[in-house]
Amino acid sequence: MAKKLMKGNEAIGEAAVCAGALNYFAYPITPQSEVAEYLCWRLPEVGGAFVQAESEVAVGNMLFGAACSGKRVFTTSSSPGISLMQEAISYMAGAHLPVVLINIMRGGPGLGGILPAQSDYFQATKGGGHGDYRTLVLAPASVQEAVDLTILAFDLADKYRNPVMIIGDAMIGQMMESVEFPEKYREQNDPAESDWALNGAKGRESRILKSLYLDPEKLDENSFMLANKYDMMKKDEIRYELYNISEKNRLLVVSYGTMSRVIQTAIDEIGEEEGISVGLMRPITLYPFPGQQLYDEAVKPNIEKVLSIEMSVGQMVEDVERFVRGKKPVEFSGRTGGIVPTPDDVKGYIRKSLGIEK
Numbered sequence: 241m242a243k244k245l246m247k248g249n250e251a252i253g254e255a256a257v258c259a260g261a262l263n264y265f266a267y268p269i270t271p272q273s274e275v276a277e278y279l280c281w282r283l284p285e286v287g288g289a290f291v292q293a294e295s296e297v298a299v300g301n302m303l304f305g306a307a308c309s310g311k312r313v314f315t316t317s318s319s320p321g322i323s324l325m326q327e328a329i330s331y332m333a334g335a336h337l338p339v340v341l342i343n344i345m346r347g348g349p350g351l352g353g354i355l356p357a358q359s360d361y362f363q364a365t366k367g368g369g370h371g372d373y374r375t376l377v378l379a380p381a382s383v384q385e386a387v388d389l390t391i392l393a394f395d396l397a398d399k400y401r402n403p404v405m406i407i408g409d410a411m412i413g414q415m416m417e418s419v420e421f422p423e424k425y426r427e428q429n430d431p432a433e434s435d436w437a438l439n440g441a442k443g444r445e446s447r448i449l450k451s452l453y454l455d456p457e458k459l460d461e462n463s464f465m466l467a468n469k470y471d472m473m474k475k476d477e478i479r480y481e482l483y484n485i486s487e488k489n490r491l492l493v494v495s496y497g498t499m500s501r502v503i504q505t506a507i508d509e510i511g512e513e514e515g516i517s518v519g520l521m522r523p524i525t526l527y528p529f530p531g532q533q534l535y536d537e538a539v540k541p542n543i544e545k546v547l548s549i550e551m552s553v554g555q556m557v558e559d560v561e562r563f564v565r566g567k568k569p570v571e572f573s574g575r576t577g578g579i580v581p582t583p584d585d586v587k588g589y590i591r592k593s594l595g596i597e598k
Contacts, residue, residue, distance in 0.1 A: 243418040248383045248408070249274035251419050252316065252342060253282060255390035260426035261312035261340065262288030265302040267295060267321060270354045271410040272344035275316040287428070296321040300328025307337040308449050310437025312394050312429060314340040319348050319360050322405075323368065329403055330369030333466065334451025336436070338397035341375070341405045342390065344413040347578050355578020356409035358497060361555035364407050365527040372463045374470050375405045376477060377526040379496045383417035389524075391422070396477065398429075400469055401436070407526070409551060411498045411580070470528070479524035480533055483507065487542050488517035491594055494534065494560050495549045496523050499574075499581070503549060506586035514598075518590055519543075526556070531563035538564045547593045549586060550574040 246254070253275045256264070262283060266276045276292065283290050293299045299315050303325075306313040317325070322343045332339055343364065347357035362368075364377045376396055380386040386408055393404040431439040438447055453459035483500075484507050495503050500522040510516045521537055523530050538546050546568050548557035554572040561570045573589035575581050581589070591598055 243420050245416055245418050246383065247274060247414065247416050248386055249316075249344065249413040250278040251383050251387050252390050253278040254421060255387040256314055256340075256394075257282060257286055257288070258421050258425050259312065259391045259394040260428045261314050261394055262286060262428050263306050263311050263313040264288065264290045264315065265293055265299045265306065265313065266290070266315050266317065267293050267299050269296075269318045269321045271346060271413050272316050272318050272342070274413070275342070296324035297328075300325035303339050304328055304332050304335070304337065307332060307339045308438045310429070310431030310434040310439055312338070312340075312398070314342065314394070316342040316344065318344050319346045319363075320351060322360065322363065326363075326369035329375065330367070330371050330373055331451045332403050333373035333375065334371060334462065335449045336401040337403070337449065338401050339403050340390070340393045340397050341403060343405060343407045345407055345409050347576060353578050354410065356411045356498070356551060356580055357576055357578055358409055358499065358551040358555070359576065360407055361526065361550070361552060364405050365529070365559070373466055374527055375403045376400065376473055376528070378404070378406045378479075379524060379526050380406065380408050380412060381497055381500050381522065383412065383415060384419045386412055387419050387421065400473065402469060407497070409498055474528040477525055478528050478530045478533070480530040481522040481524060482537070483520040483522065484511070484517070485519040485537065486517060489519040489542055490516065490544050491518045491590060492537055492543050492546045493518055493520045493549055493590070494523070494546060494556070495520065496526060496556065499549060499551050502581060502583055503586050506583040506590065509583060510587045510590055516590065516594070516596070529559050529563065531559070534560065534563045535565060535567070539567045543568055545593055546570045547589065548572045549581070549589060551580065552576050
């Protein structure tokens with residue numbers, strides 16, 4: 241299929257259509273409002289439906305009800321909106337419901353600002369709601385990867401019957417890049433083929449989808465069922481990318497999303513101009529985090545330090561420290577508030593970490 245030049249938010253909307261996800265519930269909030277603007281006319285073309293709710297709280301509960309039908313359902317929002325859905329996300333995880341949530345992050349805390357930030361790592365990866373649950377979290381670094389991971393997210397949600405979240409910053413949502421979509425678009429799935437969905441108890445016993453268990457033994461059983469599911473994710477769904485890894489590396493940088501693209505440029509430039517060799521590990525799944533893979537790279541004898549670079553005041557660095565297990569020093573550098581570090585900024589972070597004066 242020929243490549244198309246598309247804004248990230250619109251490409252994400254088209255990717256959902258491509259995945260056969262024709263049931264969309266959302267509330268407008270920048271910097272992702274173009275997804276809703278795009279889908280309000282695109283979904284009717286393919287027999288889909290877009291319901292604009294009165295609030296993000298309402299969106300969460302609409303997702304719960306629609307997901308029970310067995311059809312592919314999703315929402316897009318931004319940081320404070322996702323915060324308002326956290327109760328419903330916990331309910332959906334507890335009820336084993338597949339749903340895709342796409343978060344085009346803004347700065348925070350509070351209302352923050354609408355410029356690029358990576359302020360929601362904690363919220364996405366640690367479970368922003370209550371209880372022992374997790375969402376599988378994917379972090380694209382380009383518009384094409386946002387398309388690919390959106391399609392994948394629906395498959396993973398169905399595979400594990402669990403919420404899957406995609407997080408990207410405002411650059412992903414607002415930039416325009418060339419993208420390709422699969423030649424064949426999927427049909428909307430048939431709930432009648434599901435062995436769990438609520439599609440009418442005709443000729444079979446009734447089904448109940450719930451997260452309320454007043455019997456402590458039943459709640460304990462459900463919680464460990466979820467935990468086993470997350471162990472399967474850790475075994476089968478870890479994704480990451482390595483860049484410029486060699487025995488010459490003195491420093492291993494860890495970064496995700498569009499920030500990693502800035503870092504790749506800085507690594508190329510500082511290597512060519514100053515002879516400083518730096519490797520990059522980019523987690524694509526933030527949960528499950530590629531912890532063992534990070535450890536294996538960090539403990540190599542040529543690595544002096546590990547540096548986490550983020551568009552936050554240091555959220556992912558806590559996981560980096562946890563998985564490096566004290567074998568090498570771990571440091572953090574970054575900016576927040578919508579300030580995107582430049583390649584020159586990153587080169588400065590690298591020199592500072594390695595104790596190099598310029």
